[in-house]
Amino acid sequence: MSERVTSQRGDRGARAAHAQGDLSGAPVVTGLGVIAATGLNAETYWKNILDGRGGIGRVARFDPAQYPSRxxxxxxxxxxAAHLPDRLLAQTDHVTRFSLTAAAQALADAGVDPAALGEYDMSVVTASSAGGFEFGQKELEKLWSKGGDHVSAYQSFAWFYAVNTGQISIRHGIRGPSGVIVTDQAGGLDAVGQARRHLRAGTPLAVTGGVDGSLCPxxxxxxxxxxxxxxxxxxARAxxxxxxxxxxxxxxxxxxxxIVEQPDSAARRSAPKVYGEISGYAATFDPAPGSGRPPGLRRAIELALAxxxxxxxxxxxxxADAAGVPELDLAEAQALHGVFGPGRVPVTAPKxxxxxxxxxxGGLDxxxxxxxxxxxxxxxxxxxxTLADGCADLDLVLDAPRPAPLRRALVVARGLGGFNAAVVVTAP
Known part of the structure; x- marks a missing residue:
């Protein structure tokens, strides 16, 4: 269904990505598909975010009363059913349905008709941390309670971390180089970095980013x-x-x-819009605990800028990555201070x-x-x-949107296990 692609990481990987290929111009983003607790499409989501409308609440998909977090x-x-045919509903977890819906939105937003493009001229690279866990849990419950004859044949792939890439590829007839990145929170940025490598190697267009979630016991x-x-x-306090x-x-x-494209590909098909370009990307690993070496986030930022x-x-x-864990927040603040200086750049965490x-x-940021x-x-x-000690010098944008002249943005992310990633995007 889909191969696993392991992201190159560290200084050498970032520099190699920059040097790869001889295609001119940074890849451009021509389409967005968004689905989250604050909106089921990009414009609704964006309006609610600017209005400060939170989507966090008590879990409703299962009873969380017995768990310490709810x-x-x-x-x-x-x-x-409003977005997908019945045949797909039977074989997909809810997170794959979200992913297929967001992919269809992004292709429509970009004005892309996959059938009009060569099937090997498109790539799919998504990020995942879990796959279809709820689907898997339900089938395991059938196995335990009723026996193997009651387990769906779709269990063989519906739980798999690569399932979103595979289902998007199949639905839209995409057969170019594809894969999945598994680096937790950093994954959405790493997926875009991997898609950029495919574009630099000659693939005109990539469907990339990530949709994730495993809200089941x-x-x-x-x-x-x-x-x-x-x-x-x-x-409000969690x-x-x-x-x-x-x-x-x-x-x-x-x-x-x-939807990320080579600039000449977007121009050739007269893409209706260009949101911006993927100007820089880098990824690093944190050192082993106890090594005495600093975390790798600052280095990822510096490499992405370079x-x-x-x-x-x-x-x-x-x-910001914005972990909400005191020691991780402090480490991120120190990385930002080290690169930009205290209070020198606005920082935000709409997540x-x-x-x-x-x-x-990463894709949503x-x-x-x-x-x-x-x-x-x-x-x-x-x-x-009140900002924590060590974080107080951040120019954190609080409570209300801040109008500002914006040409270039940096997105950073960290994943469990020591993954760090950074992407620079530039206005068209």
Whole structure:
């Protein structure tokens, strides 16, 4: 169905990506598809984010009463039958249905008819952390309670972390180089970085980003095992990145799919819009615990800026990883201070309205960054009050959107296990 593609990481990988191929011009983003707790399409989502409308609440998909954490950025009021044919409903988990819907939105937004393009001229690279966990849990319940004859044949792939890439590829007849990236929160940015490599190798167009979520008991236990999930029941006090009262993060579901193209491909087919260009990308690993070496986030940022050929002063806004865990917030603040200087660049974390979306987070932050460049406004971070020691010098955009002249944005992300990624996007 889909091969696994392992992201190249570190200094050498970032520089190699920059040098790959001889195609001129940075890849451009021509389409966005968004689905999250705050909106089921890009424009609805964007309006609610600018209005500061949070989508975090008590989990409704299952009874969370027995668990220490009970809040999530859950997508509600989504009718899969309105977006997908019956044959796909039978074989897909809800997160794959979200992904297929976002991909269709992105292709339509970009004015792309896949049937009019060569099937090997398109690529699909998505990020995932779980796959269809709810589908898998239900089939395992059938196995335990009724026996193997009652388990769906679709269980063989519906749970798989590569299923979103595979289903998007099949539905739209895409047979170019494709894959899946598994780097947790950093995955959405790493997927775009991998898609950029495909474009530089000659593929004209890529469907990329990530949509993720595992809001079922099986997936919930896995997320609780991190020890980083907030246990508060007040949605306004549960997820507070960079705040003195930070106590963990809130999981969410959703993400964004982007259409990324070679500039000449977009021009050749007269793409109806260009949101911006993917100017720079880099990824690093954190060192082993106890090594005494610093975390790798600052190095990822510096490498991404170098890859884009710009300096720190050229960045107009940063979309933060915003872990909501005190020690991780401090490490991110120190990385930003080290690159930009205290208070030198506006920083925002709109994911306070959706929760952290695992592999869906990076794509969604990229979509927000591109919409910010389009509308010349920085979306807010909500609920945060007094900034923590070491974070107080951040110019965090709080409570209300901030109009600003925006030319270039930086998006950063960190994944469990030491993954770091950074992407620079530039207005067209």
């Amino acid at each position: 809040l999530a950025g859950e997508i509600r009021d989504f009718d899969p 099986w997936g919930w236990i896995g997320q609780l095992a991190t020890g980083q999930i907030s246990e508060r029941d007040d949605a 997820y507070l990145p960079f705040d003195a009262d930070a106590n963990g993060w809130v999981p969410g579901e959703g993400g964004a799919i982007l 890859d884009a050929g710009v300096g720190a002063s050229d960045v107009d806004v940063v979309f 306070t309205m959706t929760g952290r979306l695992a592999a869906g987070a 990229l979509a927000m960054a591109l919409l910010s460049l389009r509308d010349q406004v920085i979306p807010p971070t909500i609920n945060v009050g």
